[in-house]
Amino acid sequence: MNQYKEMVAVAIAAHVPEIDMRDISTMIETPPEAHMGDYAFPCFRLAKTMRKSPQLIAEDLSNKITYPDIFEKCMNEGAYVNFFFNRKKLAEEMIDQVLAEKEFFGSSKEGNGKIICIDYSAPNIAKPFHVGHLRSTVIGNALYKIYSHLGYTCIGINHLGDWGTQFGKVIVAYRNWGDAKAIEKEPIQSLLDLYVKFHEEAEDNPVLEDEAREWFTKMEKGDEEALSLWKWFSTETIKELEKIYALLGVKFDYYTGESFYNDKMEPVLRDLADKNLLTESQGATMIDLEAYGMPPCLVQKSDGSTLYATRDITAAIYRKNTYDFFKCLYLTDYSQKLHFAQWFKVIELMGFEWHLDLLHLPFGRVTHEGRRIQTRKGTVVLLDEVLNGAIDRVKEIIEEKNPNLENKLETAVAVGVGAVVFNDLSNNRIKDISFSWETAFSFEGETGPYVQYTHARACSVLRKASEAAIGQSNHLDGQFLTDDISYEVIRQIEQFGDSIVDAKNKNEPSILTRHIIDLAQAFNRFYHDHPVLNAEPKQRNARLALVAAVKETLSTGLSLLGIQAPEKM
Ligand code: ARG
Known part of the structure; x- marks a missing residue:
């Protein structure tokens, strides 16, 4: 506290x-x-x-x-x-604390090493990584950092959609219309093209659907041809995904996708049977959830193939046994609410008390020009298009405004990506976002680049000042920071830790984006109103110390959101 x-x-x-x-x-x-x-x-x-x-x-x-x-x-x-x-005392204490703790400011040991599994990103192989997946990735990544800052041990898991009937579809499409070179060159796009083509063709020729199911069953049974195609599609896709993650600065502790559980589902199905939880209907196996007001949870189709839910149940049990998590968080859009409610209930019915530690954290959907982002019809805004678009845009701005900047490319990446990530995180988790190129790339108003620019401005003031005098408490007289404008900045710093805790309690990174916007705005008012470098020596020293504390707090805040804080821009 x-x-x-x-x-x-x-x-x-x-x-x-x-x-x-x-x-x-x-x-x-x-x-x-x-x-x-x-x-x-x-x-x-x-x-x-x-x-x-x-x-x-x-x-x-x-x-x-x-x-x-x-x-x-x-x-x-x-x-x-x-x-x-007492404004004077608070100014002195806060500035001392920030400058001593630096990037650990606002951290705590509340988590005491307890394990938090975070299941995020999880795009589907052979389908595109679209701006919808961006939300899962950036929210999960921010929560990972926020929980870690509070002393929890986080385990980041990318539960890739690398198993399931869509592979049957892509295999059929590839065998009919595929081009190996295209897949090696642009795996995500070519596999998506095949997937879209499959659906177009299957409308007139429904036999294709049966073939697709057969191919997936072959995969589950270990057929060599099916598996080697699957392996190849996955490897090529993961290589391309990793480029996107590198750009976003996102890492995972494990890439254990759905396929990882292929050989672990049988004992779980047996356990479900032993606990008398399974019922059959038209050859399919399911858990009846009528008593809980939900449709049945299907775990095996009539042809013996397993489903998304079967793998989620298996994965949860595996994670509990392997990591003994305190909480396991799942980030997907809210259209999957029922799916999670169903299989969480199954875990409960299996007698696992830890069902209470499974938390689905739904988020709003992303629409583009009023339409839902959909894979089948091929209307997708691909994430790398968005990110590279943002980076190009920043490059142009730099050329125009600051052509002599060193590290232009790195800065353009940090700011372009930061703009997209911040835009995404500043929305309340559950709200739908309508994706527009303009808002994502806006560099004014309450945006990531605004915060980054404020941070860079603070860095520039500090560079110009003589470093030696900054932030030593014996030089810092808080009396010079008691006016309302300076005090507002101090108060924002003082409340920073509370916002982190609040963001964690509500699993809501937007609380932190809001806080650092408020801090940046308070600081800009201060900077606009109060000369720093040209002030009287004692006053200058106090104001410089405040600038240094703001710089540290903003960069810590940005880093907890997974956003870089360049020193110059
Ligand atoms: N691959 C899924 C999708 O894109 C998300 C997986 C989320 N994680 C999970 N354990 N179900 O919709």
Whole structure:
């Protein structure tokens, strides 16, 4: 918990023995307006036991209370006890802390090494990696970093869609119309073309669908020709995927896709049978979920082939046995809600208590020009098109505005990719996003490049100043940072850690994007209003220290979102 909130809780607890200290901490609020102080304790809940009006209790408490000198005063307003920071002290403490902790600022040991499995990205081989998969990738990657910052041990898993009937389709299409050279050259695009072609042809010739099913069954039975084609399609695709991940700076601990569970499903099916959970219908095997208001969970088709759910159930059991996770998070769009609800229920029915630790984190869909992104009809915006488009756009801007910049290419990559990632993460997870080239590439307003530019501006101020004087507490006099504009910046820094915890509790990286936008805006107001390099020596020193603290906080914030913070741009 936030160190200052904790101090408030301790001060209150000394006079309110009837409420548990932990409860008190959760009751403390951050007031919406400055005149209400920096932290507030509402007294409504005490009225009953103390038999006094909440106002009187608040008044009484604020008179009696003793608090540490990081606070300047404590006053009641209505039913609230409001605490006001001593601005000078807070400025000194916060800046010292940021400059000492650097990239660890806002970190904690709350996770105590507990294991969090994160299942994210998971594109389907032989289908494109589209902007819809981008959401899973970047949200998962940000959560990985946020949880790690809070002391959890994360395991990133790419549950690639590398098994299933779509391979039967691609094999049939390849054997009919395929071109090996095209696949080697542009695997994702050529396999997608084959997939689309298959669906076009199958409309007039439904026999193709049967052939596709047969080929997938062959794969499951270990047929050599089927498997070697499958292996080749997968390897070529993964090579291309890795280029995209490299551009995004995303890594996985394991690339254990669906195929990884092919030889692990049988014991699970047996266990399901032993637990009397299986029913048959028209030759297919399923778990009846009617009692839970859900359609049955299909685990085996009549031809013996397994399904997406069979592999998810198997994967969860494997992960629990292998990693003994504390939580296992799954990132997909919300159209898969039922799928997850169904198989989570199956895990529960199997008697595994840890079903409660499986968390589906659905996110909104991405539409493009009002249409859903769909594979079958071939209307997709491919991710590498988007990323390379953004990078090219930034290159042009750099040529125009800052042609002498060193490392132009690296900067263009950092900013172009950062723009796309930030755009994606700044949307509330569950909201649908309509993808537009303009918003994704916008460099003004509440965007990634705006934050990156603010960071680069702070770096440039620091370069110009003499390094030696920055941030040594004996030189830093917080008295020069007590005006409202400077204080707003300090307060944003002070609340940074809370936003990280909040983002983790809600599995919502947009809380952090919001926070660093607010910090960047507060800093730009400060920079606009307060001369730094030309200020009086003591004032200059204090302001420079604040600039340094902002720089550290912004770069830590960006890095927790998986975004680079170039020093020059
Ligand atoms: N491959 C799936 C898709 O693109 C996502 C997989 C998500 N992870 C999982 N364990 N089901 O829709």
